[in-house]
Amino acid sequence: MISTATAQWQQRDREHHLHPFTDARALAEKGVNVITRADGVYLWNSEGKRFLDGMAGLWCVQVGYGRHELAAVARRQLEELPYYNTFFQSATPPAIDLAAKLGDLTPAGLGHVFFANSGSEANDTAAKMVRAYWNLMGRPEKKTIISRHYAYHGVTMAAASLSGLTPMHTLFDLPLPGFVHVAAPYWYREGGEMSPDEFGVQAARAVEEKILELGPDKVGAFIGEPVMGAGGVIVPPATYWPEIQRICRAHDVLLIADEVICGFGRTGPWFGCDTYGIAPDMMTIAKGLSSGYLPISGVMLHDRVAEVLIDKAGEFAHGFTYSGHLVCCAVALENLRILEEEGIVARAGAETAPYFQARLGELTDHPLVGEVRGVGMVAAIELVADKAARRPFDESRKVGTTCRDLCLENGLVMRAVRDVMVLSPPLVISRDEIDDLVALARRALDATAAAVAAG
Numbered sequence: 001m002i003s004t005a006t007a008q009w010q011q012r013d014r015e016h017h018l019h020p021f022t023d024a025r026a027l028a029e030k031g032v033n034v035i036t037r038a039d040g041v042y043l044w045n046s047e048g049k050r051f052l053d054g055m056a057g058l059w060c061v062q063v064g065y066g067r068h069e070l071a072a073v074a075r076r077q078l079e080e081l082p083y084y085n086t087f088f089q090s091a092t093p094p095a096i097d098l099a100a101k102l103g104d105l106t107p108a109g110l111g112h113v114f115f116a117n118s119g120s121e122a123n124d125t126a127a128k129m130v131r132a133y134w135n136l137m138g139r140p141e142k143k144t145i146i147s148r149h150y151a152y153h154g155v156t157m158a159a160a161s162l163s164g165l166t167p168m169h170t171l172f173d174l175p176l177p178g179f180v181h182v183a184a185p186y187w188y189r190e191g192g193e194m195s196p197d198e199f200g201v202q203a204a205r206a207v208e209e210k211i212l213e214l215g216p217d218k219v220g221a222f223i224g225e226p227v228m229g230a231g232g233v234i235v236p237p238a239t240y241w242p243e244i245q246r247i248c249r250a251h252d253v254l255l256i257a258d259e260v261i262c263g264f265g266r267t268g269p270w271f272g273c274d275t276y277g278i279a280p281d282m283m284t285i286a287k288g289l290s291s292g293y294l295p296i297s298g299v300m301l302h303d304r305v306a307e308v309l310i311d312k313a314g315e316f317a318h319g320f321t322y323s324g325h326l327v328c329c330a331v332a333l334e335n336l337r338i339l340e341e342e343g344i345v346a347r348a349g350a351e352t353a354p355y356f357q358a359r360l361g362e363l364t365d366h367p368l369v370g371e372v373r374g375v376g377m378v379a380a381i382e383l384v385a386d387k388a389a390r391r392p393f394d395e396s397r398k399v400g401t402t403c404r405d406l407c408l409e410n411g412l413v414m415r416a417v418r419d420v421m422v423l424s425p426p427l428v429i430s431r432d433e434i435d436d437l438v439a440l441a442r443r444a445l446d447a448t449a450a451a452v453a454a455g
């Protein structure tokens with residue numbers, strides 16, 4: 001029996017609340033899981049049940065839950081000056097300080113930031129900047145943006161067009177014209193008999209083929225997550241990004257790195273671009289920038305792109321009421337201080353993330369597990385019907401969803417993308433907590449195997 005409070009919340013939720021990426025009818029039948037508090041890597045629901053949050057919320061709570069410093073900074077800022085915009089030749093100290101800090105922290109040359117509120121808005125902004133840049137360069141035909149199947153870049157009209165997940169397109173008549181998709185570097189599913197390195201080059205060449213098919217004078221940019229996240233944690237072979245970089249340079253195509261998940265230590269170093277040696281023209285950031293405590297995102301621009309917009313655009317007619325919201329900026333600055341001064345990114349990269357990958361790798365021996373892959377503190381466990389043949393389960397069996405539900409029952413938040421179980425815990429997760437996570441994951445895999453066997 002659930003408590004009266006939980007039952008009431010579930011009823012009100014059912015009656016009034018539409019959820020993102022949710023089958024509303026199925027949720028109404030089941031009743032929503034009401035999360036009421038959190039600390040460190042753990043969440044509790046309204047029934048007092050504890051969950052180890054293997055997803056850091058939605059890939060974002062790098063510093064873990066319950067950091068009072070972040071609440072204190074937000075409160076101080078709200079009391080001193082709760083809002084002022086960055087339009088009309090104004091700014092606030094937190095927005096200026098965060099812009100400067102990001103200029104220092106992000107890879108070389110990314111000296112300017114344009115603030116927004118979500119990853120989707122950042123990617124929409126980047127797409128508009130591509131158009132503006134090539135218009136200002138006198139090449140108005142050079143506008144098409146190439147993205148990839150399995151990409152996730154958000155849900156606004158342009159960001160969803162950039163995304164490469166079919167369900168995000170069909171209901172909404174997307175993608176818009178000017179957005180095209182090529183194969184992802186998904187070696188496990190699409191690499192066949194090739195070595196990962198051979199396949200990495202081939203997958204990158206799909207971008208070049210598309211550029212040549214459309215004409216280099218028609219292609220404005222390529223966008224990619226250094227490691228694809230919501231598409232199923234697709235870790236690129238080592239050969240992929242160097243070849244992409246070469247292709248973009250050769251054809252004068254802007255390279256946009258979507259670091260919304262990878263940024264702020266998720267793949268080990270501070271940015272996925274550091275992990276893979278990518279030198280982007282634009283980089284979008286969100287999530288870990290504030291550890292999800294408040295919404296904030298941004299587009300980092302390389303100086304050579306920023307200079308064109310600054311020198312030639314006149315008024316840049318784009319921006320959000322909350323671009324550079326000072327409370328969010330103050331919290332982001334404090335979050336970056338914590339990540340840096342407490343050595344959270346450094347320690348995760350050097351110690352706990354390798355431990356996380358090694359322990360998860362042990363699950364490869366499980367009969368359901370085709371591949372365990374990952375980098376830094378992000379990983380996937382791909383479930384298959386036949387390990388030797390890498391044969392997936394029939395989609396209708398919903399094995400991933402079963403596993404996700406069994407994880408929750410066992411007190412672990414592990415998300416399912418198709419039959420790929422994905423993990424992205426807070427960077428502060430300890431070795432003991434990693435041991436707990438792996439034990440819970442194994443228990444859920446055993447229960448899933450039993451459910452599969454029972455048909």
Ligand SMILES: Cc1ncc(COP(=O)(O)O)c(C=O)c1O
Nearest residue numbers: 118119120152153154225260261
């Ligand atoms: C790589 C990537 N880009 C963009 C987004 C969109 O961010 P938001 O949900 O804040 O709009 C996400 C969200 O998960 C993401 O993973």
